[in-house]
Amino acid sequence: MIDPKTIGEVIYTREDIKKRVEELGKQISEEYAGKEIILVCILKGSFAFTADLAREIDIPCSIEFMQVSSYSNGTTTSGSLKIIKDINVPVDGKHLLIIEDIIDTGITLNNLKKMFDTRNPASVKLCAFLDKPSRRQAPIEADYVGFTVEDNFLVGYGLDYAQHFRNLPYIAILKEEYYK
Numbered sequence: 001m002i003d004p005k006t007i008g009e010v011i012y013t014r015e016d017i018k019k020r021v022e023e024l025g026k027q028i029s030e031e032y033a034g035k036e037i038i039l040v041c042i043l044k045g046s047f048a049f050t051a052d053l054a055r056e057i058d059i060p061c062s063i064e065f066m067q068v069s070s071y072s073n074g075t076t077t078s079g080s081l082k083i084i085k086d087i088n089v090p091v092d093g094k095h096l097l098i099i100e101d102i103i104d105t106g107i108t109l110n111n112l113k114k115m116f117d118t119r120n121p122a123s124v125k126l127c128a129f130l131d132k133p134s135r136r137q138a139p140i141e142a143d144y145v146g147f148t149v150e151d152n153f154l155v156g157y158g159l160d161y162a163q164h165f166r167n168l169p170y171i172a173i174l175k176e177e178y179y180k
């Protein structure tokens with residue numbers, strides 16, 4: 001059992017998440033009607049969201065997996081992107097939807113978008129389950145957002161603290177005393 005001393009307020013329940021993912025899937029299916037898309041799941045955090053969202057999308061799609069990490073060089077906020085695992089299909093002429101669990105500084109998605117733009121896709125859009133706009137450092141917004149959140153450290157539904165809590169079926173605030 002998860003120690004209740006570590007997990008604070010549950011901000012989105014399993015039911016809240018289900019309802020919002022259904023809405024996003026419907027919106028994406030309507031807006032891409034007649035097209036085929038590639039969902040690019042950014043590991044590890046977006047595994048749960050991607051799996052749920054994909055099952056709410058009723059247009060032809062394929063799913064690819066990518067793992068990256070972003071570094072800040074210490075003097076600017078642009079950072080650079082290290083690709084740990086790339087997708088292994090050509091994307092030229094394809095419609096890409098990049099799926100993230102959270103946008104925080106925006107550095108990761110900003111770099112990912114720039115990198116995919118160089119591969120000549122037909123389009124690149126961004127979908128993030130959670131958005132923390134108050135933390136943004138890079139000039140990027142998602143095209144689809146599940147929920148806009150305050151600046152708390154969140155866990156669950158793919159989001160981890162030191163690789164734990166990704167399996168929680170809800171999103172909760174990690175208590176500050178646990179990580180400070």
Ligand SMILES: O=P(O)(O)OC[C@H]1O[C@H](OP(=O)(O)OP(=O)(O)O)[C@H](O)[C@@H]1O
Pocket residue numbers: 042043044045046068069070100101102103104105106107108109159160
């Ligand atoms: O907007 P940013 O400040 O760039 O932060 C967002 C990124 O940070 C998290 O990934 P993380 O590097 O923690 O890896 P994980 O998905 O494996 O947990 C999250 O999944 C995003 O990819």
Ligand SMILES: Nc1nc2[nH]cnc2c(=O)[nH]1
Pocket residue numbers: 102103104152153154155159160161
């Ligand atoms: N787990 C987790 N990762 C993050 N990366 C950026 N913000 C967060 C957050 O609130 N929780």
